[in-house]
Amino acid sequence: MxxxxxxxxxxxxxxxxxxxxxxxxxxxxxxxPFGGRYRMIDFPLSDMVNAGMTQxxxxxxxxxxxxxxxxxxxxxxxxxxxxxxxxxxxPYNTSSAMIGHETRLSSLYSISxxxxxxRQEYVLMTDTNTLYNINYRDLFKFHDEKGADITIVxxxxxxxxxxxxxxxxxxxxxxxxxxxxxxGGDAGVETNYSFNxxxxxxxxxxxxxxxAIAHNYTSFERDVIQAxxxxxxxxxxxxxxxxxxxxxxxxxxxxxxxxxxxxxxxxLFDPSKPIDTKxxxxxxxxxxxxxxxxNSLIADGCVIEGTVExxxxxxxxxxxxxxxxxxxxxxxxxxxxTNSTLNAVITDxxxxxxxxxxxxxxxxxxIFISKGTTV
Numbered sequence: 303m304x305x306x307x308x309x310x311x312x313x314x315x316x317x318x319x320x321x322x323x324x325x326x327x328x329x330x331x332x333x334x335p336f337g338g339r340y341r342m343i344d345f346p347l348s349d350m351v352n353a354g355m356t357q358x359x360x361x362x363x364x365x366x367x368x369x370x371x372x373x374x375x376x377x378x379x380x381x382x383x384x385x386x387x388x389x390x391x392x393p394y395n396t397s398s399a400m401i402g403h404e405t406r407l408s409s410l411y412s413i414s415x416x417x418x419x420x421r422q423e424y425v426l427m428t429d430t431n432t433l434y435n436i437n438y439r440d441l442f443k444f445h446d447e448k449g450a451d452i453t454i455v456x457x458x459x460x461x462x463x464x465x466x467x468x469x470x471x472x473x474x475x476x477x478x479x480x481x482x483x484x485x486g487g488d489a490g491v492e493t494n495y496s497f498n499x500x501x502x503x504x505x506x507x508x509x510x511x512x513x514a515i516a517h518n519y520t521s522f523e524r525d526v527i528q529a530x531x532x533x534x535x536x537x538x539x540x541x542x543x544x545x546x547x548x549x550x551x552x553x554x555x556x557x558x559x560x561x562x563x564x565x566x567x568x569x570l571f572d573p574s575k576p577i578d579t580k581x582x583x584x585x586x587x588x589x590x591x592x593x594x595x596x597n598s599l600i601a602d603g604c605v606i607e608g609t610v611e612x613x614x615x616x617x618x619x620x621x622x623x624x625x626x627x628x629x630x631x632x633x634x635x636x637x638x639x640t641n642s643t644l645n646a647v648i649t650d651x652x653x654x655x656x657x658x659x660x661x662x663x664x665x666x667x668x669i670f671i672s673k674g675t676t677v
Contacts, residue, residue: 311425336557353439
């Protein structure tokens with residue numbers, strides 16, 4: 303299987319607009335900031351390009367302006383092309399399907415024209431609430447060697463708290479023998495669960511989607527994948543190395559602070575498989591005479607005159623003299639004023655913490671400050 307014969311489809315709004323609570327109240331899952339300078343979509347998009355894929359469609363739903371601002375024409379990923387390249391697929395974008403993007407199934411039906419007109423023989427579908435850096439070429443090789451109809455990337459571990467999550471019983475040959483669908487109540491159960499990275503022939507996907515819509519089915523996981531398990535050869539491909547699925551503010555917080563461990567950072571940002579993002583020219587971070595910084599990630603443009611420990615600061619964050627930030631994630635353009643103390647806090651973009659404030663959360667319940675809020 304040639305990589306340029308695989309069409310990439312990225313679901314920008316994984317599990318609906320409110321799956322990750324505060325993080326996605328004003329943006330898609332795809333445009334959630336991560337790691338100081340990245341967005342969640344950077345990971346699947348970069349992996350597709352690194353594998354040699356040349357056409358990617360991004361299915362949007364609501365609140366996708368920040369996503370469009372971030373990806374632009376696709377130039378940072380070498381997808382600004384005269385032919386193929388990157389395509390934003392908004393709701394109601396085809397004449398063949400005017401049903402909106404209420405579910406994964408309806409969103410795929412809504413892009414029927416895009417699928418039909420693409421020249422690729424295979425389709426690779428991904429979500430944007432997952433963190434990983436894998437070599438898709440190995441996945442393509444696995445799919446060919448197994449003679450699979452469908453290959454689904456999975457992880458063994460504690461199930462996230464997500465509804466419609468597929469969980470698998472897998473044989474020694476990696477064939478999926480049984481699929482159960484979580485209603486969200488299986489969180490924490492040790493199992494093999496889908497990372498929603500799914501590879502199949504484009505013609506098979508089109509047939510399964512049309513058939514499901516014709517029967518008024520609504521669930522891609524239940525009515526397409528699970529229902530056809532007896533009729534198709536469905537295999538599981540295990541994900542290795544560091545990976546995480548974001549299902550809540552708590553898991554976002556944990557995955558972010560995981561980057562402070564060098565082994566996780568090295569696995570996720572492997573130089574041989576670079577994660578690209580929108581380029582923002584900025585001055586280097588500036589440190590005052592009284593600044594104290596330890597075990598933290600500091601992005602360009604930050605001005606630090608206080609103390610920062612075990613934290614992640616995005617671009618253009620200002621930490622004034624006497625301010626203390628511990629175990630926190632401070633997003634772009636935020637200001638932490640004189641003599642304020644933050645512990646286990648997540649601030650969205652352009653938040654302002656006024657002088658002499660003391661905000662303290664916990665790793666199991668971090669405090670979240672909304673975009674543009676002054677405290």
